[in-house]
Amino acid sequence: MNQNPAIGHNQQPKMTARGVNVFYGQKQAIKDVSIDVSSDHVTAFIGPSGCGKSTFLRCLNRMNDTVDSARVEGRIELDSQDIYAAAMDVVQLRARVGMVFQKPNPFPKSIYENVAYGPRLHGLARNKADMDAIVESALRRAGLWDEVKDRLSESGTAMSGGQQQRLCIARAIAVDPEVILMDEPCSALDPIATARIEELIDELRGRYAIVIVTHNMQQAARVSQKTAFFHLGSLVEYDDTSTIFTNPRETRTKDYITGRYG
C-alpha cells in the first residue's frame, strides 16, 4: 500500500518516505514503505514486536547510520530535502528531527546542563541570559519547570522516571526541532507518569510533527490522529486513528488491534 488518499492532502507533509527498504546484513527489516508525516498531528506507528516500526522510525533521523550492518534504500525527505544526501549534516538533521527513547536517558549532569547541552552544541545562545531563557522555555513546554525550577543544579538522574522522561523531551525541544520521534516513550513509566507524557504530547501537537512508536494500542488511540500499522516490515495500513481503531480496512490490522494475534 503505497499511495493512500489519507496521506497529507491538507498541506505539504513535513516528512515523506518513498519506497524505503532497510536491511540488516542479509535480512530485510523494512519492505518498500512509503508514508507522509504532517506537522498538523501526532502519527503513531503500531505493530507486533519485530514488525519494523522502530527501525523505520530510526530512518527518519538517520539513527540507523550508527548500526554498521544497516543499509537504507529509498528516499526520505524533510521539507523536500533528501536527508540521506551526501550534503546533509547529520548532526544538524538530528537537531531538526529530535528523538526521545524508551528508557529515559538523561546525561549524568545537572538538570540545567541536560537541557543546555544541545543549544550549546548548536550555538543557539549568545550568553548566559539567553541560555537561561532557552532552558526555562524548554522545561516549561515539557511541563517540568514548576517541579524543578528550584533545583536546576541537581542531577538529572536523581529524578523520578516520569520526570526524567520529561527532561529528555525538554532536552529534545530545547534545540527547537521540527519533528520529534518518540520510541515507546512511556513503556518504562507508571500510569500517572504516562498520562502526563500523553498530555504533554497533546500540548506539543501542532508545534512539532510528532511520531510515536508504541506497543500500547490504547496509547496510540489516545494520543495520535494518524496511525500506521506495520507487520513483517511492511506498512499494512495508514489512516485516521479513529478509522484504524473502529473500522480498519485490512484484516491483518483488525486481527492485531482486536487481540487475535501478535
Add this chain to the structure above:
Amino acid sequence: MSPPSEFSAHTVKSFDEDIAQLRAVITRMGGLCETQIGDAVDALVNRNVEAARAIVEQDLRLDALEAEAEALAVRIIALRAPMADDLREIVAALKIAGVLERIGDYAKNIAKRASVVAQAQPIGPAVIIPEMARVVVEIIHDTLDAFVDRDAAKALAILSRDQQVDEFYNSLFRSLLTFMMENPHYITPSTHLLFVAKNLERIGDHATSVAEMVHYSVTGQRPAERPKNDFTSTLYSPE
C-alpha cells in the same frame, strides 16, 4: 504468527467467552420477544384473560435480561478495551438489548389490551392481526440469526420486509376506521385493536433497526435509508 482469519479466536480466550455470553443473553431476549408477541396475539384472539396476565408478568424477565446485557457490555468495555469489529459488536449488542426490551413492552401492551378486547363483541378486521404478528416474529427471528451468525447479507435482506408489516397496518387502519364509522358501538374494541396493530407496526420498525445495527456491527457501514410504507399518519378518511 498465525495467518489472519475473519473469525479466529482472541489470544485471550476469556475475551471470547465474554462475547459469547453477551451474544447468548441477546439471543435469549430475542427468543423471549418472539414468544411474548406470539402469546399476546394468541391471548387476544382466544380472548384468554389469564394468559394475557401471565404475559405481563413475563415481561419482567426481559427487563432483567436487558440489565444483564448492559452489565456484561460495560464490563467487557472496561476490562477488555475492545477494538474494531469487537467494539462495534458490543456497542450494537448494548443497543439491541435496549430495543428488544422495548419490543417486549409493546408485546406486554398488546396483552393488556387483550383483556379489554375480550369483554367486547369480536370484530372482523381482527383476523389480520395474527398474520401481521407472524411476519413481525419472523423478522425478529431472522434478525437475531443474522446477529449470531454475523451475517451482513442476511441483515440487509430483512430491511425490505418491514414494508409488509406497514401494508398490514395500512389495511387494518382503513378497515377499522370504516368499521367504527358504520357502528359506533365498536369504537372501544376497534380503538384497542388499532393500538395493537400500531404496536406490531412499531415492533416491525424496531426489529428492522436491529437488522441495521447488525449490518453496521459486521461491516462498519450503515445501510442506505430503507423504504417505508406506513401512510396512516397522512390519512384523513378511509377511501
